[in-house]
Amino acid sequence: MGAMVSSTGNADQFKQSFREEAREILVDLEAALLELNENREDQELVGRVFRALHTIKGSGAMFGFEGLAVFTHNLENAFDEVRNGRLEVGSELVDLTLSALDQIRAMLEEREGAAETEACAGILAKVRKLTGIAEKPRQTAKAAGTQAGIASGGLVRQWAIHFAPGPEFLLNGSNPLLLFAELRQMGGLSVRADMEMVPPLEEIDPERCYVTWEMVLATAVDRDAIHDVFIFVEDSCELRIDPIAGPESATAALHDATARALEEPRATSGGRRGYDKPDMATSLRVPAVKLDQFVDLVGELVTVQARLAELSARRDDPEVAAVAEEIERLTSALRENSMNIRMLPIRATFEKFRRLVHDLARDLGKDVELTMDGADTELDKTVIDQLSDPLMHLIRNSMDHGIEPPEIRRVRGKRTTAKLHLSARHSGASVLIAVEDDGGGIDAERVRQRAVERELVGAEAQLSEAETFALLFQPGFSTAAEVTDVSGRGVGMDVVRQRVESLRGTIDVESRPGLGTRVTLRLPLTLAIIDGLLVSVEEACFVLPLASTLECIELSARDIEQANGKHVANVRGEIVPYIRLREHFHIREPRPELEQIMVVESGEGRFGFVVDQVLGNCQTVIKSLGRVYRHVQAVSGATILGDGRVALILDPERLVQDALRAQARNQGSRASPHAAQVRARTVSQAVRL
Amino acid sequence: MGIALEETDTGNLVRLDGAVDIACAAELKAALVQALDAGRPVGASVEAVTYLDVTAVQLLWAAERKSRQAGTEFGIAGAVPAALLTALAEAGFAALPGLAEAGLDFEAG
Numbered sequence: 001m002g003a004m005v006s007s008t009g010n011a012d013q014f015k016q017s018f019r020e021e022a023r024e025i026l027v028d029l030e031a032a033l034l035e036l037n038e039n040r041e042d043q044e045l046v047g048r049v050f051r052a053l054h055t056i057k058g059s060g061a062m063f064g065f066e067g068l069a070v071f072t073h074n075l076e077n078a079f080d081e082v083r084n085g086r087l088e089v090g091s092e093l094v095d096l097t098l099s100a101l102d103q104i105r106a107m108l109e110e111r112e113g114a115a116e117t118e119a120c121a122g123i124l125a126k127v128r129k130l131t132g133i134a135e136k137p138r139q140t141a142k143a144a145g146t147q148a149g150i151a152s153g154g155l156v157r158q159w160a161i162h163f164a165p166g167p168e169f170l171l172n173g174s175n176p177l178l179l180f181a182e183l184r185q186m187g188g189l190s191v192r193a194d195m196e197m198v199p200p201l202e203e204i205d206p207e208r209c210y211v212t213w214e215m216v217l218a219t220a221v222d223r224d225a226i227h228d229v230f231i232f233v234e235d236s237c238e239l240r241i242d243p244i245a246g247p248e249s250a251t252a253a254l255h256d257a258t259a260r261a262l263e264e265p266r267a268t269s270g271g272r273r274g275y276d277k278p279d280m281a282t283s284l285r286v287p288a289v290k291l292d293q294f295v296d297l298v299g300e301l302v303t304v305q306a307r308l309a310e311l312s313a314r315r316d317d318p319e320v321a322a323v324a325e326e327i328e329r330l331t332s333a334l335r336e337n338s339m340n341i342r343m344l345p346i347r348a349t350f351e352k353f354r355r356l357v358h359d360l361a362r363d364l365g366k367d368v369e370l371t372m373d374g375a376d377t378e379l380d381k382t383v384i385d386q387l388s389d390p391l392m393h394l395i396r397n398s399m400d401h402g403i404e405p406p407e408i409r410r411v412r413g414k415r416t417t418a419k420l421h422l423s424a425r426h427s428g429a430s431v432l433i434a435v436e437d438d439g440g441g442i443d444a445e446r447v448r449q450r451a452v453e454r455e456l457v458g459a460e461a462q463l464s465e466a467e468t469f470a471l472l473f474q475p476g477f478s479t480a481a482e483v484t485d486v487s488g489r490g491v492g493m494d495v496v497r498q499r500v501e502s503l504r505g506t507i508d509v510e511s512r513p514g515l516g517t518r519v520t521l522r523l524p525l526t527l528a529i530i531d532g533l534l535v536s537v538e539e540a541c542f543v544l545p546l547a548s549t550l551e552c553i554e555l556s557a558r559d560i561e562q563a564n565g566k567h568v569a570n571v572r573g574e575i576v577p578y579i580r581l582r583e584h585f586h587i588r589e590p591r592p593e594l595e596q597i598m599v600v601e602s603g604e605g606r607f608g609f610v611v612d613q614v615l616g617n618c619q620t621v622i623k624s625l626g627r628v629y630r631h632v633q634a635v636s637g638a639t640i641l642g643d644g645r646v647a648l649i650l651d652p653e654r655l656v657q658d659a660l661r662a663q664a665r666n667q668g669s670r671a672s673p674h675a676a677q678v679r680a681r682t683v684s685q686a687v688r689l
Numbered sequence: 690m691g692i693a694l695e696e697t698d699t700g701n702l703v704r705l706d707g708a709v710d711i712a713c714a715a716e717l718k719a720a721l722v723q724a725l726d727a728g729r730p731v732g733a734s735v736e737a738v739t740y741l742d743v744t745a746v747q748l749l750w751a752a753e754r755k756s757r758q759a760g761t762e763f764g765i766a767g768a769v770p771a772a773l774l775t776a777l778a779e780a781g782f783a784a785l786p787g788l789a790e791a792g793l794d795f796e797a798g
Contacts, residue, residue: 170711191781201751206714210747
């Protein structure tokens with residue numbers, strides 16, 4: 001029984017799976033390297049780097065990436081020297097390894113042209129020069145492979161390993177023998193195959209693996225290193241790695257472990273046979289495009305469900321109504337689940353900027369410490385996918401223009417190491433992502449002057465600070481004295497604005513001269529389906545996002561009279577300004593005697609939206625209005641109602657800002673109950689101080 | 690790789706050749722089922738096998754169990770390559786299914 005790699009057409013799928021796993025390991029490896037650069041004595045980090053390299057090497061060879069395996073093997077050697085105290089971690093080693101990671105990424109994509117080959121050779125030559133050792137042949141001896149995870153002077157101990165491949169294990173091209181071979185490189189291994197789960201011949205699915213294995217490994221490596229052997233198959237198998245106490249011999253331990261495994265209850269109750277137990281995999285990878293199709297279908301289902309609800313309401317048939325309600329409940333649960341599946345933590349996006357900050361700091365001769373907060377904040381995958389570019393531009397801009405060189409910081413009495421902070425947090429139906437530095441801040445006067453030079457504003461224009469900052473996001477605008485490799489062409493901020501707008505988000509800029517700048521992106525949590533509140537004004541229907549609505553109160557003619565015609569309502573003693581949608585959208589029919597105010601929480605405080613009627617909750621599939629309407633910012637999209645009508649989905653935040661801006665323009669800031677806010681906050685592009 | 694079912698004077702012989710892996714697992718299952726359904730002694734020849742993966746081992750194991758339950762003979766016919774036995778042992782299989790019955794005399798019919 002030799003190599004058991006499948007010769008079926010799964011090879012490409014299998015390679016792709018390896019690529020995805022390897023990319024994740026590379027992200028972790030990069031983060032570990034950058035951390036190691038800051039904490040060069042940290043042996044745990046050295047071990048983490050070594051194990052990651054070891055895993056990529058071993059798995060790369062297993063999945064046919066031989067060149068990648070050889071290349072990585074040399075890097076692994078270097079970190080073996082570090083672990084054994086023969087080589088110190090320095091900037092050169094870290095930078096070389098970071099460059100090597102870029103090459104590994106290219107190898108994963110199988111972009112191994114002449115330039116890449118040359119780059120690899122160059123890196124390896126430098127690594128060898130640094131370590132002072134010639135190239136070690138890969139896997140010359142059993143001992144070579146036992147390096148992973150062995151602490152210096154580590155004691156040999158025994159581990160019981162239970163390994164039960166899932167149904168898809170073999171179809172994925174995975175090969176248990178190669179896993180065992182890798183374990184054998186770590187130490188003495190006893191293996192016992194358990195055939196208990198093999199069904200009768202006629203019932204066997206010939207491509208499924210029913211065999212499970214009990215093993216005992218006597219090794220000095222730690223559990224993480226053993227676990228890493230299975231890292232590429234753990235999604236498709238059940239795996240337990242337990243230390244075995246006591247000085248038993250490997251054979252005895254194997255016997256015990258096997259006995260324990262056999263004693264464990266099997267899923268035989270209710271007539272269900274052991275070999276029918278479900279797939280043990282706790283997670284699985286799904287291509288993003290399939291997920292998008294799934295969510296699109298759920299969106300269609302939500303629309304059809306709305307039609308059914310409408311039909312049911314008209315029929316007045318209790319049986320139809322019961323079915324419609326059940327469908328509504330299920331659709332709602334399905335929608336929520338599908339949305340949850342798409343939610344991802346922003347950590348991976350944040351982490352990849354460590355490398356950018358490291359490289360930029362080196363290139364710019366600046367000392368920058370990157371910190372993060374709220375990296376576990378989750379948001380829609382589509383939003384995350386679109387966030388990389390804007391954040392990259394903000395970081396580059398901050399490091400190039402915001403953060404001062406160390407000598408200037410010293411003169412200004414600041415720490416020479418600058419701080420760059422990335423943060424994320426939820427706020428209602430939005431997520432706030434901020435890039436903050438402790439640099440020199442934005443020189444508003446200089447921005448204004450440059451805008452006048454570029455004839456973006458007149459020389460006499462009176463601009464608030466916030467309006468001035470909004471100019472930074474105009475196409476081609478730059479205050480940089482010179483264009484550098486990093487920034488200064490005035491492209492980046494325009495990209496930020498465009499991308500954030502396309503996500504229906506807003507940008508807030510806060511800056512204090514000499515102290516730093518914070519740019520906050522406010523983005524919707526999801527772009528596909530939201531819970532909405534359906535309201536009407538005459539024949540027109542609108543949807544307000546349910547997450548931002550607080551309550552609904554009545555507005556009578558008497559209330560209006562008591563407010564002396566001002567657009568404010570008294571809500572249990574609190575004065576709440578309101579916007580009448582009838583007026584905002586120029587609906588000319590006279591208003592009814594009794595109106596409704598939907599009170600919402602916005603960034604500017606509580607506001608009301610006056611409508612004729614509140615029709616009720618609705619699941620809202622957001623349809624884009626298309627490019628023609630992309631500048632209509634108070635409307636974030638449209639949705640199709642159950643009766644076929646179209647309702648506009650309103651963006652309360654933008655409506656409030658539009659209204660405040662109009663009010664400030666028409667009446668002067670003194671007339672507004674939010675006068676201070678109007679002065680400070682009402683600006684174009686929602687840029688806010 | 691190849692799987693052939695041959696009827697001999699003494700029973701049915703499933704002859705395996707080359708790499709016997711997941712790609713031909715369905716074929717192997719069909720051959721074993723057909724061979725056993727005849728109620729005659731069944732032999733599996735692995736002399737020319739270079740690779741044998743877990744799908745093949747579990748099929749041979751199930752075939753051996755079925756024959757035992759049915760009271761028919763099942764065994765490995767002919768020699769077993771030493772490399773195959775080593776690989777089986779490394780994968781934790783106590784023995785090649787049916788090896789205990791090795792030595793059954795199957796001649797091509």
